[in-house]
Amino acid sequence: MSKKGIPHTATVSFVFVFMMFLFSFQSNLSLLSRSNVTSSITKSKPGAVTKAREDMRAPSPSRAEVKNVITCDCSHDYYDMWSINGPTLLDPITSTFFATGATDSAPPDFTVKFHPYPRKTDENAKSKVNELTLTSAPPKSTCGVTHSSPAIVFSTGGYTGNFYHQFNDVLLALYITVNSLSLNHDVILVVTNWSEWWVKKNADLLHQYTKHPIVNMDNQTRTHCFPSAIIGLITHGPFVVDPALLPQHKTLLDFHSLLENTYGPRGGYAPASDRPHLLLVNRRNGVGREIMNLKEVLEEIEEVGFKAIVFEPKRDAPVRETYTLLYGCHAMVGVHGAALTHLLFLRAGTVLGEIVPIGADWLAKTYFERPAGVLGLEYMKYKIEINESSLAERYGADDLVLKNPSGFVNGNYSKAKVYMKTQNVKLDIVRFRVYIKEVFVKARRFMDNEG
Numbered sequence: 001m002s003k004k005g006i007p008h009t010a011t012v013s014f015v016f017v018f019m020m021f022l023f024s025f026q027s028n029l030s031l032l033s034r035s036n037v038t039s040s041i042t043k044s045k046p047g048a049v050t051k052a053r054e055d056m057r058a059p060s061p062s063r064a065e066v067k068n069v070i071t072c073d074c075s076h077d078y079y080d081m082w083s084i085n086g087p088t089l090l091d092p093i094t095s096t097f098f099a100t101g102a103t104d105s106a107p108p109d110f111t112v113k114f115h116p117y118p119r120k121t122d123e124n125a126k127s128k129v130n131e132l133t134l135t136s137a138p139p140k141s142t143c144g145v146t147h148s149s150p151a152i153v154f155s156t157g158g159y160t161g162n163f164y165h166q167f168n169d170v171l172l173a174l175y176i177t178v179n180s181l182s183l184n185h186d187v188i189l190v191v192t193n194w195s196e197w198w199v200k201k202n203a204d205l206l207h208q209y210t211k212h213p214i215v216n217m218d219n220q221t222r223t224h225c226f227p228s229a230i231i232g233l234i235t236h237g238p239f240v241v242d243p244a245l246l247p248q249h250k251t252l253l254d255f256h257s258l259l260e261n262t263y264g265p266r267g268g269y270a271p272a273s274d275r276p277h278l279l280l281v282n283r284r285n286g287v288g289r290e291i292m293n294l295k296e297v298l299e300e301i302e303e304v305g306f307k308a309i310v311f312e313p314k315r316d317a318p319v320r321e322t323y324t325l326l327y328g329c330h331a332m333v334g335v336h337g338a339a340l341t342h343l344l345f346l347r348a349g350t351v352l353g354e355i356v357p358i359g360a361d362w363l364a365k366t367y368f369e370r371p372a373g374v375l376g377l378e379y380m381k382y383k384i385e386i387n388e389s390s391l392a393e394r395y396g397a398d399d400l401v402l403k404n405p406s407g408f409v410n411g412n413y414s415k416a417k418v419y420m421k422t423q424n425v426k427l428d429i430v431r432f433r434v435y436i437k438e439v440f441v442k443a444r445r446f447m448d449n450e451g
Contacts, residue, residue, distance in 0.1 A: 092220035144222030157193030263323035281334025348376030359405035359419030
């Protein structure tokens with residue numbers, strides 16, 4: 001028979017349960033600590049990355065900040081952007097960025113490999129981009145060159161040989177990235193997949209983003225140190241600058257103004273004749289979407305009153321020279337293709353005429369019609385009919401290829417090459433005459449108003 005109070009067996013049970021509680025509590029604390037560290041260097045929510053961006057220029061992060069030393073803004077459809085939010089050492093020989101601000105409060109040897117190009121789901125594009133390594137492991141070397149400004153790291157590989165991608169994937173994406181980070185252009189541009197012709201051609205614009213020399217990490221032999229680093233570029237979509245996502249609410253118009261400030265003719269433009277100038281973009285050399293009756297089309301353009309200029313873009317042409325040519329015209333017309341990216345060089349009010357082949361409706365609207373509206377251009381579409389497409393001879397007018405392009409492609413975008421690579425156009429001159437007269441009326445009005 002037990003005494004009054006707590007039985008002996010209950011006391012033992014209580015002690016046992018209490019000790020188990022202490023053990024469990026300590027274990028949970030340990031797991032929680034490890035969990036917090038892990039999540040701080042893996043894919044974080046956009047809000048966490050925003051905080052990291054605000055602190056990215058801090059030269060000596062505190063122990064509390066070190067836990068967020070490597071973060072990723074990985075929540076977007078088009079791009080991932082990694083950040084090292086503290087002292088960073090670049091070893092160019094191994095293409096590795098070391099988070100030298102990491103201490104024993106951060107997990108040892110965290111490593112991630114990344115292709116710094118804003119087409120995250122496009123494996124073909126990424127195969128043409130160097131893979132970089134980010135790690136919290138300690139480097140084996142010290143700083144060879146020390147910079148006082150943060151690095152923005154990107155690639156000029158991928159599709160940048162194409163004029164559209166040159167702008168959308170790099171030059172416009174870089175504009176968005178610099179303006180997203182509120183760094184007042186005090187950054188070091190670090191480039192992988194360095195292309196000498198590309199950097200030289202775009203040097204004037206690149207130096208609008210930075211006041212420092214551009215670093216070619218592919219030919220460096222010494223290590224470089226930065227107070228922090230951004231690896232990758234931000235894009236908002238095809239020729240989109242979303243003001244809601246930028247601190248100063250900038251738009252594509254602001255990028256257009258930057259191009260004008262960089263390349264625009266000094267003292268304005270003096271027209272060489274009293275006729276409006278129409279620049280006809282010509283595709284040739286078997287790349288697809290050629291105008292097969294070019295001579296007749298040019299005659300029709302001249303007949304309605306234009307001074308026609310045939311424009312065949314060349315990779316090595318100086319940008320300022322091309323910009324001056326485009327800036328001075330009153331209309332630009334061409335078959336859907338990358339060369340219509342030159343719409344960025346046109347003055348507001350200029351007529352942009354796009355000849356849309358079979359199977360290119362969505363592309364035309366997304367890549368050129370919508371941006372043209374933002375830039376204040378007079379967009380005029382000439383949608384070809386089946387009998388104007390070379391595909392009619394190859395497949396027959398009633399084939400699915402011509403009657404229902406979306407049904408033919410059906411999600412297999414390799415089939416779209418039929419429309420982009422093998423299709424040429426022979427314009428119906430009667431239809432085209434009606435169209436080009438309407439273009440002339442608007443171009444003439446623009447010339448009379450603007451010169």
